[in-house]
Amino acid sequence: MALGNQGPVELYGAEMGVTPRWMVALSLCIGFGLIFFLGMVGGVMKAAQGDIVHLSAATFYALLTLHGAGMIATVVVLTAVAHWHFLRRLLNLRVEVLVFSVLAIVWGLLAAAAAILVGGFGPGWTFLYPLPFIGNTWPVWSTGLFFFGVLFVGIGFAIFCIDLLASIIREYGILNGLALDTIFPGLRRADGKVAPPTVIAATMVAIDGLLTAAAGTVLVIALLAHWAMPAFPVDPLWIKNLTYFFGHTIANLTIYLSAGVIYAVLPHYTGRPWHTNKIYAISWTTSLLFVPWAWPHHLYMDFVQAPWLQIFGEASTYIATIPAAVVTIFGALLLVYRSDMRWRIGSTFFMAGLLGWLVGGVAAMIDATIPFNDVLHNTLWVPAHFHTYLLGGVFLFVIGFASYFAGDDAPTPPWAKVFEWLFFIGMIGFLAMFYAGGIEGVPRREAVQPAPGPLLAMIGTVFAGVLLVGMTGLLIEIFRRGRRNGASRESDAT
Numbered sequence: 001m002a003l004g005n006q007g008p009v010e011l012y013g014a015e016m017g018v019t020p021r022w023m024v025a026l027s028l029c030i031g032f033g034l035i036f037f038l039g040m041v042g043g044v045m046k047a048a049q050g051d052i053v054h055l056s057a058a059t060f061y062a063l064l065t066l067h068g069a070g071m072i073a074t075v076v077v078l079t080a081v082a083h084w085h086f087l088r089r090l091l092n093l094r095v096e097v098l099v100f101s102v103l104a105i106v107w108g109l110l111a112a113a114a115a116i117l118v119g120g121f122g123p124g125w126t127f128l129y130p131l132p133f134i135g136n137t138w139p140v141w142s143t144g145l146f147f148f149g150v151l152f153v154g155i156g157f158a159i160f161c162i163d164l165l166a167s168i169i170r171e172y173g174i175l176n177g178l179a180l181d182t183i184f185p186g187l188r189r190a191d192g193k194v195a196p197p198t199v200i201a202a203t204m205v206a207i208d209g210l211l212t213a214a215a216g217t218v219l220v221i222a223l224l225a226h227w228a229m230p231a232f233p234v235d236p237l238w239i240k241n242l243t244y245f246f247g248h249t250i251a252n253l254t255i256y257l258s259a260g261v262i263y264a265v266l267p268h269y270t271g272r273p274w275h276t277n278k279i280y281a282i283s284w285t286t287s288l289l290f291v292p293w294a295w296p297h298h299l300y301m302d303f304v305q306a307p308w309l310q311i312f313g314e315a316s317t318y319i320a321t322i323p324a325a326v327v328t329i330f331g332a333l334l335l336v337y338r339s340d341m342r343w344r345i346g347s348t349f350f351m352a353g354l355l356g357w358l359v360g361g362v363a364a365m366i367d368a369t370i371p372f373n374d375v376l377h378n379t380l381w382v383p384a385h386f387h388t389y390l391l392g393g394v395f396l397f398v399i400g401f402a403s404y405f406a407g408d409d410a411p412t413p414p415w416a417k418v419f420e421w422l423f424f425i426g427m428i429g430f431l432a433m434f435y436a437g438g439i440e441g442v443p444r445r446e447a448v449q450p451a452p453g454p455l456l457a458m459i460g461t462v463f464a465g466v467l468l469v470g471m472t473g474l475l476i477e478i479f480r481r482g483r484r485n486g487a488s489r490e491s492d493a494t
């Protein structure tokens with residue numbers, strides 16, 4: 001690989017023998033490998049709920065925990081790496097730091113997977129206290145190992161965020177990283193440079209990500225202390241709040257990381273630049289301030305929770321979600337409208353993902369509204385809405401990015417279009433069965449469901465199979481292109 005024309009950033013990586021492009025490609029391969037495996041696990045769970053295969057309850061809950069924790073950690077890696085790919089040049093990021101953070105997260109994931117697959121640890125990915133300590137189907141060591149795994153995921157994400165934040169402070173300063181100079185003329189730089197939208201998203205993610213990782217670390221250390229010394233007291237209400245501060249926010253941030261990718265990628269397909277303006281500064285600053293306050297919507301059923309937190313959590317959910325989603329979706333539509341959009345696998349998945357984000361976001365806000373939550377809490381409505389914006393949003397953005405990264409200039413061949421259709425048909429049918437279950441009041445997280453759960457799960461399994469077939473075909477096509485184009489490209493045009 002010729003390094004001469006790639007500047008000092010590439011050289012940092014070259015010292016370690018890892019080039020940025022290679023690191024992104026490797027992370028994508030690991031990430032998609034994991035998604036494929038965990039998606040199969042999801043299909044097996046559905047099949048078990050649909051009485052197509054038989055699993056013991058203990059195995060079902062272990063797989064549920066594996067699927068949830070694994071998917072979240074994997075999409076954190078995939079979205080972070082995709083966003084990093086664009087930030088690298090804008091912020092002069094060093095590839096070594098990315099290597100360490102991805103290694104830490106993958107290492108944490110492997111530790112958690114060992115606790116689950118060998119030990120049978122199975123309290124669900126939110127590992128709510130006291131369940132991890134009183135489950136009688138898994139040994140004590142598996143509880144500790146799982147928490148160590150979560151600790152490493154948190155550390156890896158913190159390293160990523162610290163590196164982003166340090167670079168943003170160096171290149172722009174925090175306020176200008178949020179483009180507040182578009183509002184306050186006093187902040188304007190002499191050279192007139194304004195942070196592009198992808199940097200604004202990075203500033204928000206870096207700050208809220210650090211808060212999230214800090215909460216996760218406090219939480220896991222308290223749980224590990226309790227694990228090592230059962231006399232060490234932990235307060236269930238505090239633990240539940242910290243757990244959702246960490247769990248809700250880290251899952252949520254994958255959407256904001258994805259938005260950073262969208263800002264950088266769509267101009268490539270439409271041939272139009274995506275400019276920063278005041279509205280982006282206001283919306284993203286609002287999200288920055290309110291995203292860390294949305295978690296209480298997971299605790300509406302906890303009557304001991306302070307009432308002001310319930311109300312504040314409900315309001316924050318709305319205030320955090322709406323501005324960034326609206327400016328991004330609206331901005332994307334403006335960018336595409338009457339442009340010569342090139343419809344490729346990448347652009348198709350990005351636009352479809354925006355739809356998933358919108359639908360899932362609305363479904364999420366319905367659930368986060370107290371009177372609705374009274375009836376939807378812990379029904380299949382919950383996996384319905386988060387699969388809509390994680391599987392039908394974030395994951396589509398990641399496939400879109402992979403396709404862009406692998407080289408997306410050729411039109412989609414007809415056979416790949418067939419897989420695209422299979423993917424979308426499978427996905428929509430699969431999601432529809434979740435929503436139907438939610439409306440019928442079928443509880444989530446049950447190995448054995450009351451009617452009509454099993455029937456819906458049986459249909460859902462068929463759709464999940466179609467989805468997985470479509471996904472496999474698409475990933476093969478993307479991988480093939482990446483191999484073909486990788487050799488001929490030393491550096492990609494961003």
Ligand code: HEM
Pocket residue numbers: 038039040041042043045046064065067068069071072075123124125126383387390391395443444445446464467
């Ligand atoms: C590839 C296709 C997928 C299938 C077939 C699938 C299937 C399932 C099933 C059957 C459940 C259990 C629902 C319940 O009864 O409570 C579940 C839960 C879950 N899924 Fe998926 N899923 C898929 C993709 C994803 C993706 C892409 C993500 C995240 C990026 C994800 C994250 C989760 C999470 C966080 C849970 C909750 C686990 C828990 O309750 O502890 N899934 N999934």
Ligand SMILES: [Cu+2]
Pocket residue numbers: 248294295297298
């Ligand atoms: Cu939430």
